[in-house]
Amino acid sequence: MSKRRILILGGGVLLALGLLLDPPHPVNRLSGFLPEASGTRTRLILSQVKHGLDNHMILIGLTGAPVRQLVQASRALQGELSRNPEFAAVLDHSPAPKAFSSSSLRHEILFRYRYLLVHPPGRGRPWSTAGLHRAFLEDLGTLAGPAGPQFADLLRRDPTGAWTGWLRQIHLLPEPPERHGVWFVRHPSMALLAAVLVHSGWDLSHDTRALRAIRQETRQAGLDLTHLRIGGVAPIATALSRRIHTRMAELAITSTLLLLIGLGLLFRSIKTALLLFAIPALAVAFALLAAGWIFGSLNALSLACAGVVIGMVVDHPLYFWTHARLHPESLADHRRTVLTAAVASGVGYLGFLSAGVPDLVQIGALGAIGLIGGGLITVALGPVPVRTLRRDPAGSGSPMPRGHPGFALLLAGLGGVLLLVHPLHWRAGSLSQSGLPKALMRTTQELRRAMGTPQINHYLVVTGAHLETVLDRTQALQDLLEEQRREGAKLRFLTVTRFLPPPSLQIRRERVIPNPALLHRRLEHAIRGLPFTPAFFSPFSHALAQSRKLPVLNLPRLLKTRWRFLVQSELLRLGHRWASWVPLGSPTSDPRLSRFLKKHPIPHLHRIHLSRALSHLQQDLASRLVEIGMAVLSLVVLFLGAFTRSARRTLLLVATPVLGVSTTLALLNTAGIRPDLDMLIGLFLVFGLGLDYSIFLSVPRSPLGQTTRDVILISMLIVLAVFLPLILSGVPMLTTIGFTVCLGVLLDTAVAFSLATRPSSGRAVP
Amino acid sequence: MKRAGPILIPGLVLLALGTARAMPPNWQTILKSFAKKTQAAVAYRETEHVGVLYGKLRASGFWCYQRPDHLSDIMLTPVRKQYGMNRKEAWSINARGQRRTIALALVPDLRMLAQTLESLLSGQPQTLHQLFHVAQRVKPPEWILTLSPRRDAGTRSLRSLVLRGRGPTLRDLTLLYPNGDWSHYRLTPVSWRTCQKEGF
Numbered sequence: 001m002s003k004r005r006i007l008i009l010g011g012g013v014l015l016a017l018g019l020l021l022d023p024p025h026p027v028n029r030l031s032g033f034l035p036e037a038s039g040t041r042t043r044l045i046l047s048q049v050k051h052g053l054d055n056h057m058i059l060i061g062l063t064g065a066p067v068r069q070l071v072q073a074s075r076a077l078q079g080e081l082s083r084n085p086e087f088a089a090v091l092d093h094s095p096a097p098k099a100f101s102s103s104s105l106r107h108e109i110l111f112r113y114r115y116l117l118v119h120p121p122g123r124g125r126p127w128s129t130a131g132l133h134r135a136f137l138e139d140l141g142t143l144a145g146p147a148g149p150q151f152a153d154l155l156r157r158d159p160t161g162a163w164t165g166w167l168r169q170i171h172l173l174p175e176p177p178e179r180h181g182v183w184f185v186r187h188p189s190m191a192l193l194a195a196v197l198v199h200s201g202w203d204l205s206h207d208t209r210a211l212r213a214i215r216q217e218t219r220q221a222g223l224d225l226t227h228l229r230i231g232g233v234a235p236i237a238t239a240l241s242r243r244i245h246t247r248m249a250e251l252a253i254t255s256t257l258l259l260l261i262g263l264g265l266l267f268r269s270i271k272t273a274l275l276l277f278a279i280p281a282l283a284v285a286f287a288l289l290a291a292g293w294i295f296g297s298l299n300a301l302s303l304a305c306a307g308v309v310i311g312m313v314v315d316h317p318l319y320f321w322t323h324a325r326l327h328p329e330s331l332a333d334h335r336r337t338v339l340t341a342a343v344a345s346g347v348g349y350l351g352f353l354s355a356g357v358p359d360l361v362q363i364g365a366l367g368a369i370g371l372i373g374g375g376l377i378t379v380a381l382g383p384v385p386v387r388t389l390r391r392d393p394a395g396s397g398s399p400m401p402r403g404h405p406g407f408a409l410l411l412a413g414l415g416g417v418l419l420l421v422h423p424l425h426w427r428a429g430s431l432s433q434s435g436l437p438k439a440l441m442r443t444t445q446e447l448r449r450a451m452g453t454p455q456i457n458h459y460l461v462v463t464g465a466h467l468e469t470v471l472d473r474t475q476a477l478q479d480l481l482e483e484q485r486r487e488g489a490k491l492r493f494l495t496v497t498r499f500l501p502p503p504s505l506q507i508r509r510e511r512v513i514p515n516p517a518l519l520h521r522r523l524e525h526a527i528r529g530l531p532f533t534p535a536f537f538s539p540f541s542h543a544l545a546q547s548r549k550l551p552v553l554n555l556p557r558l559l560k561t562r563w564r565f566l567v568q569s570e571l572l573r574l575g576h577r578w579a580s581w582v583p584l585g586s587p588t589s590d591p592r593l594s595r596f597l598k599k600h601p602i603p604h605l606h607r608i609h610l611s612r613a614l615s616h617l618q619q620d621l622a623s624r625l626v627e628i629g630m631a632v633l634s635l636v637v638l639f640l641g642a643f644t645r646s647a648r649r650t651l652l653l654v655a656t657p658v659l660g661v662s663t664t665l666a667l668l669n670t671a672g673i674r675p676d677l678d679m680l681i682g683l684f685l686v687f688g689l690g691l692d693y694s695i696f697l698s699v700p701r702s703p704l705g706q707t708t709r710d711v712i713l714i715s716m717l718i719v720l721a722v723f724l725p726l727i728l729s730g731v732p733m734l735t736t737i738g739f740t741v742c743l744g745v746l747l748d749t750a751v752a753f754s755l756a757t758r759p760s761s762g763r764a765v766p
Numbered sequence: 767m768k769r770a771g772p773i774l775i776p777g778l779v780l781l782a783l784g785t786a787r788a789m790p791p792n793w794q795t796i797l798k799s800f801a802k803k804t805q806a807a808v809a810y811r812e813t814e815h816v817g818v819l820y821g822k823l824r825a826s827g828f829w830c831y832q833r834p835d836h837l838s839d840i841m842l843t844p845v846r847k848q849y850g851m852n853r854k855e856a857w858s859i860n861a862r863g864q865r866r867t868i869a870l871a872l873v874p875d876l877r878m879l880a881q882t883l884e885s886l887l888s889g890q891p892q893t894l895h896q897l898f899h900v901a902q903r904v905k906p907p908e909w910i911l912t913l914s915p916r917r918d919a920g921t922r923s924l925r926s927l928v929l930r931g932r933g934p935t936l937r938d939l940t941l942l943y944p945n946g947d948w949s950h951y952r953l954t955p956v957s958w959r960t961c962q963k964e965g966f
Contacts, residue, residue, distance in 0.1 A: 164866075
């Protein structure tokens with residue numbers, strides 16, 4: 001064994017050891033494929049997708065047992081899951097205080113802050129004697145009512161109704177019916193819970209742990225899992241991901257076995273087949289180790305995509321070893337060709353680094369490292385005595401007939417005409433929606449209906465550089481919306497300033513609270529003619545005196561309370577900026593509201609229709625992928641231009657992949673398969689393959705035509721064998737990718753052959 | 767049940783009014799017979815003792831019920847005020863016509879009560895039985911029903927509720943609270959039109 005091979009073998013062993021000792025940490029998340037947006041609007045939508053309450057909520061329904069058992073199970077589940085670090089909160093009943101009694105309100109921080117949360121009583125003159133008198137008169141009505149004695153305790157501590165007033169202002173909270181203190185619907189008999197995840201529902205690793213905990217606790221509570229209903233983004237995303245991963249794993253195993261058998265039979269040598277597979281396997285391992293070291297943790301889906309990309313390097317050893325065996329005299333040329341193809345594709349994948357989408361960057365890095373690494377390993381190993389397809393090496397060296405460039409031109413023309421007749425239209429439904437599990441979607445809708453959780457689609461969003469600014473603007477918006485409601489508009493909204501008024505407003509409210517002596521005088525005047533003694537209001541006086549000393553309620557303090565998940569979902573960080581989301585129970589396009597907001601402009605106010613915005617977001621991601629495509633093309637052209645130092649040659653080399661991609665796109669579009677994210681992923685593979693074929697066929701000097709042709713045909717067969725099963729996978733995303741790659745590789749091959757020229761003397765590529 | 771009072775009492779009274787006319791021996795049968803009524807109205811005069819107030823509070827008004835779930839207390843004195851409740855929300859309307867509504871979801875006790883009353887007034891005595899121990903004393907022509915909250919029903923804020931009647935008429939109602947406060951109501955059946963006139 002030569003020294004070089006010993007070195008490579010040693011390197012391989014070290015690589016394996018490295019992977020064993022420090023394996024990359026795969027995480028499963030879909031949110032990593034969301035772009036890091038440039039515009040405020042897109043960033044807002046992304047922040048809602050990643051951090052919005054809807055994406056953190058798992059809805060749970062327990063059925064199939066007597067009411068009492070369901071209630072007990074619901075309580076047990078709530079207790080156990082609340083202690084689980086995956087959950088920020090688990091609710092089995094309304095988060096509002098259960099009663100107005102002293103005991104239940106003692107620990108309620110917002111009750112302590114009630115006089116800083118709402119406007120003080122008294123029109124224009126806060127805490128005036130007249131205002132207090134009016135409030136006490138109302139209290140008299142309450143006390144004289146049939147439950148007067150029961151309300152007496154609350155009225156003594158809050159006679160101006162600040163707390164009940166605040167509670168009335170909380171709209172859009174779930175309002176399911178309750179039974180025995182837990183959310184419960186009768187038809188079908190079902191206990192309901194809402195679990196709020198710490199991480200977004202798109203972070204599948206966390207979802208899996210959370211869902212496992214829910215199932216485990218349900219079993220512990222003595223319920224059969226068949227009676228457990230789970231809905232929300234997390235179970236849907238998990239099911240979708242599991243389905244894709246399962247199908248991909250099945251297909252990967254099947255394709256690998258089929259290919260090994262096919263190649264073994266084709267070459268009549270299992271050793272050759274295994275050697276051919278060793279290169280992509282080593283390249284994947286190398287890329288894993290390097291990217292794992294760079295990124296720390298790798299997205300499982302990025303790994304899968306990169307694995308497919310790197311798998312395509314199988315044509316490099318196929319080309320190199322076949323040619324080295326049949327034409328050892330041109331070994332240097334073969335080496336250069338393989339390196340050129342590997343580096344050109346690798347450099348192209350560097351274009352992904354500009355993606356601004358974290359996990360697409362991972363694909364780019366993995367692809368670049370794997371492709372270049374694969375090429376280097378192939379070349380470093382040197383000629384390996386593999387079997388060749390042709391027994392007669394002399395025959396294989398016969399020059400390939402000159403191609404017919406007219407065919408490529410015809411394809412280009414056809415593609416152009418088709419694109420003119422059927423212009424490209426972006427398809428909104430794509431990656432995230434492909435193959436969504438329908439049963440889970442139905443369950444989610446049913447649970448949502450049962451919970452009475454409104455599907456919020458309209459938001460008003462206020463942004464700003466500082467939290468205080470955003471709170472000030474949100475308060476202004478809240479005041480405007482309240483004014484609208486007073487004027488009769490049927491508005492339902494929930495602002496974060498209900499929980500966290502701007503500090504300046506809290507201070508203003510604090511300052512107008514009369515001092516104890518003044519309050520005492522006003523109270524004495526206010527109760528004249530009413531059957532109250534001053535002692536009746538001593539808890540109220542005490543509470544007001546305390547309110548004057550309270551530190552301003554701030555975000556960190558509020559985030560320690562049970563209201564934190566509501567606050568967190570409405571008040572989001574956007575890098576160095578803040579955004580306050582105001583969910584609306586009515587359309588933002590309501591003309592009356594529009595006119596009103598136009599008349600009273602609030603700076604940095606955005607109106608967002610979420611489902612429409614998400615569609616735009618997908619388009620944004622698509623245009624991002626198109627930009628990546630252009631970056632890839634530019635890098636490849638630059639690299640080839642620098643290497644060939646010939647514009648004509650460079651143009652010829654990139655003509656095959658560009659024509660392959662554009663014609664595939666035109667044909668699929670004409671056939672009614674609209675371009676979407678899935679198709680774009682497939683087109684990147686088509687581009688890489690076209691580039692390889694184009695470079696293989698441009699080797700100068702020796703007449704290698706038939707051998708190269710064989711290599712390309714085998715490579716094409718390998719691609720078809722891998723991607724044809726995807727078409728039958730039943731997962732729309734995989735079907736589209738499979739269809740795109742299969743059609744693309746056929747067109748790549750046809751275009752490459754038609755553009756192939758007779759070998760010429762002189763330096764071409766490289 | 768702590769917030770149950772405003773609506774529970776009119777509900778039970780109307781229930782008793784419906785039952786008192788016939789006075790069948792079993793109170794459960796009474797409730798079932800009441801379920802046939804679609805609407806009911808009664809005038810009240812209340813005397814209330816609240817320890818922390820000086821003197822006694824006096825009030826008057828009407829209680830009105832319309833199936834399936836609309837229940838109102840129309841108070842005329844000492845201030846004009848109206849309380850109401852249905853399955854989803856409870857509300858009050860003050861003398862100036864200002865309406866304040868609160869979702870029952872925010873006051874789960876009230877929601878539980880709404881469900882209870884709904885089942886009561888639609889003739890499901892087992893729900894009442896889950897919440898109260900019911901004692902019935904009949905000394906013709908007078909009768910007394912005493913409802914004591916069960917501990918597990920979370921009704922610590924009410925000690926007992928006593929309904930007294932004579933023949934087919936419910937005469938009065940007394941609520942006793944654990945802290946010694948009490949409310950006493952003298953009741954008179956009125957026509958449904960009275961409720962309509964008062965804007966029910």
